[in-house]
Amino acid sequence: MTRIVPCPRKRLFSRNVVKSFDLLRFWISGLVVACLVAIASAPVAASERHRRIVLVVAGNVSVRDLADPKFPHINRLLGLGSIGLMNVRTGRPNKLMEIPEKPGMEGRCVSIGAGAMAVGGAEVRRAANVDQLVGSVPAGKLWACRTGGRLSRDEVVHPEIALIQRINGASTYRAKPGLLGSVLRLAGVRTAVIGNSSIPGEQHAEACAIVMDERGTVALGDVSSRNLEEFDEYAPYSIRTNLAYVVRIVDRALVRCRFVVVDIGDTYRADRYGEYCTDAQAAIIRRWAIGRLDKLVGLLMSRLDFDADSLILASPSPRAVTEMEGERLTPLVIYGPGFRGGLLTSPSTRRTGIVTICDVAPTVLSILGLRIPNEMTGRPVYAVPNKDPRPFLLDLNLRAILQSQRQILVRATSILYSAVVVLVTFALLMGSAKARTIRVACWVALIPPAMVLAVVYTPLLYSGGLLGTAMAIAGLTVLVLLVFGYALKEPTRVFVWLCVVLIASILIDLLRGAVLISSCVAGYGLVEGARYYGLGNELMGSLLGAALAGTGMVLKHWERELRRAAIAFAVILGIVFVFTGWPTLGANMGGAMSTAAALAAALFVLWGFRLSLSSVIVVVAVALLAAASMFAVDLLRAGGAQSHIGRLAEAASSGKLAGALVIAQRKIALNLMLVSTSVWSKLLGLSVVASLVMYAVSRRKHGSGLGAENRVENATLAGGLVGTIAAFAFNDSGVLAAAACAVILWCYIALRYGESLSQVGERLDGSH
Structure with missing residues (x-):
């Protein structure tokens, strides 16, 4: 039997060439995998890096206060960030709300948290830590008694949340208090509120209304006066904010939270106290308070990575003591990704340098990459180029004042x-x-x-x-x-x-x-x-x-x-x-x-x-x-x-x-009211x-x-x-x-x- 011996196959390539091809395939495969990993991980990394926002609340401040070049940290923030004037108009008061003797930031903080024109009176001021006594009852137990809810590990509550919701349910704009906080909670974004603007005999913890959810709760924070305030005989009401304690709480919050609200308090107290002072002394106190704000801004800027994080400085309420009648627009400053200089504007206004208080919440959600609910009437603000925005805004502020006067x-x-x-x-x-x-x-x-x-x-x-x-x-x-x-x-x-x-x-x-x-x-x-x-x-x-x-x-x-x-x-x-x-x-x-x-x-x-x-x-x-x-x-x-x-x-x-x-109901109600009150009806x-x-x-x-x-x-x-x-x-x-x-x-x-x-x-x- 004849044995058939197979012919040897002729190699197309040498062994060295084959090894080179194998090595090339290995490198190409590795490169493709690396690209896929980079593409898949880039959005996650970016989204994680863009999830921290600190909102500083400085009540009763005007753009003229911030434009003073004597305050280095604020001056640096204005130079690096985007700035605009904010209209702080809110809804019309109704009979359900507790009318304050001297209104502050109440309805405006609720409006920021709702993303719409809300209303609120003195009841908005009464947020508290869960263990803080309200009368003789801890605020957490009072909140649970009024809402029927259960606290998990929340540190700040608003016992008046049911009343605040009822007030806004009866208002013409039907805003939803706590909507911003609820959207953030559902998205897994933890929040914190730190600070108050309280004066002796008058609690002012309304900054909680910015970040609370619709249940009236905030995950972390401190709004009590026990540790936040310290004695200073030369300060308004002999009270000043303990900035060292505030920064410690901010450091703790930034580890666990991605949206932190800080109420400095000193600017609001200085403006309220100025009503009892001479004009010259009121101006001195105001500069002192802006100096305190400048220090806080510097401390916060040193703690944030502005390639990822954002710092927002807002004044929800205008000055009560001002030499310019009709000065009602307040400053809004944002520094972070997308906000590097220029002027702020918004689709709500279509006016360069002008935004509304209802735009703040949609802007926060936009920065965090979250969907904006239809119930929010505001729109995210954005920056437009301007080489020198401060003179522009000062002139715009003056023109707005004169227009309101005439x-x-x-x-x-x-x-x-x-x-x-x-x-x-x-x-x-x-x-x-x-x-x-x-x-x-x-x-x-x-x-x-x-x-x-x-x-x-x-x-x-x-x-x-x-x-x-x-x-x-x-x-x-x-x-x-x-x-x-x-x-x-x-x-x-x-x-x-x-x-x-x-x-x-x-x-x-x-x-x-x-x-x-x-x-x-x-x-x-x-x-x-x-x-x-x-x-x-x-x-x-x-x-x-x-x-x-x-x-x-x-x-x-x-x-x-x-x-x-x-x-x-x-x-x-x-x-x-x-x-x-x-x-x-x-x-x-x-x-x-x-x-x-x-x-x-x-x-x-x-x-x-x-x-x-x-x-x-x-x-x-x-x-x-x-x-x-x-x-x-x-x-x-x-x-x-x-x-x-x-x-x-x-x-x-x-x-x-x-x-x-x-x-439609709001339009009808407004028309009926104007028929009986407006000179145009005559x-x-x-x-x-x-x-x-x-x-x-x-x-x-x-x-x-x-x-x-x-x-x-x-x-x-x-x-x-x-x-x-x-x-x-x-x-x-x-x-x-x-x-x-x-x-x-x-x-x-x-x-x-x-x-x-x-x-x-x-x-x-x-x-x-």
Whole structure:
């Protein structure tokens, strides 16, 4: 049998080459594994490194206090971190809360913890350590008795948590106290609170409300005065914070906690004590307190790794003792990843250097990488570049103070408009046969639209205090009337051009970022904080009134060109609708809905429809569809860039209709309150009554008078009436918007009534 011997296989590569390939595969495999490990571990390492935040609470401090270069650690913090001014507006007090004799940080600390405008009184001050006696009962047992809960290892509790929740449940904003703490607890983030601002006979541990959860508990900390305070005969109330003890507790907390709140206390006590001192001594005490804050900031900065950690310095409450009336904005400083210099801003305000107190909690959650609940109305702040932010903020603070001082002129203009309405209406009704009286009355009737135009342009001439602004508005109003009167001769022509210039000015300014609108007295104050961007209610009402009345005055002789008139109304009011409601322009949903309703009513009259239930339903449907279109536009934008309109729509679309209903309820309650208290409600009533009286008298005495057989004019009047009603119904502070619209429409009716009287007088003269 023949043995078959296999042929030896020829090697493709030598043994050395094969070994090289094996070594190469080994190194490639190792490199891939190393990369995968690095990729997998990098986010974990980053997330762990970015989980420590220290929030220093320094009550009753202004940006001017921090800008003093004599304090090295604060100066270094301002140079390295990002800084802004914070509006500390909270919800309206209600009858359930315990009204403090001298309010401090109570409602503001609750607002920070809720991420929304909350309310709170003296009950917020009474947080305590679990073993601290409240009367004769330990605070932990009192908390358990009131809540039915069980303490695990929590060190600080708030025995008044049930009352605080009940107070906010009955408030207009329905904020959720302790929401920030609850989100952190559910995410496994431990928290601590250290310090108080107590004065003899008055406990102030409200900083606990920033970090407590909805149960009213905090994992670690100390808010009792036993160890936190030390005697100092030269300090306010002979008390100062024991900084050495505070830092020891902070060191312990930073090992176990990732969000620590520290209330220095000295700044609040210094400001409160300054009420009993001379101005010079109050200033000395204040500088001493800021020096103590400077020392604490230095100690904390030396303990934090700012490649991972963040330090936030916030003053929840403004100074009570200040030489600048109206100084209500407080400083907010953040230093850490993402906050390396520049100015703070927020989607809540869209104003460089301005944030709100409701933005603090979302910012904390954003830094920690946690989801922000819909119940928080604030938005995370971010930094924008600025080479020298301190002078910018000092100037912004001064401008905000001056604006708050001159904001009272808004009320003064409404009183003046009311007087003009009464005097002109009386003169026209009682001086029917006197041509001179009629002409003078018609010129005086032009004061409201001329003054609105003057108000818009006053910031170009003067942006100082109250008296100078009042003189500038008065002088510019007279100048506008003189120039327009000299050029156009007739009151009706002047009125048309006033409307044209007013509409163009507002729309162009919205395109420019609302520079004039935000600065004028009819705009929105940074201190008041009702609105920070877009188109405010007063100018929105004036814009709607001018668009309707100006268009109607131009088209009053187009009764045989109804199709062209309808197109003109649709184009002009359509442009106003877009500018008013567009999220990056006017961002005024109530104004957009009012404009859409007014346009629908005007077109109905032009097309010959009569008033009926079906026509009313259609008008309301048009307004709602218009609102839906703007909601849709804002929903398409990113969440951080959405306006309040888009956030409301997002909440409603995600099934949270209760939030939308709460907002509607708040708007209704505010309108009802303003009807009985605001001077604008008087202007609204006078304008509507005077307009109806002149319309009725014109139709009764002069059958061919105002609106008689003139569908264009009737369309103007119908649109004005519906627009005024819609402005009242669809806006919070709707009384103001409705009054601003109604007074412009009254001016239109007064001028048309004056024209009809002049025509009657001419016919009488001709018959003689």
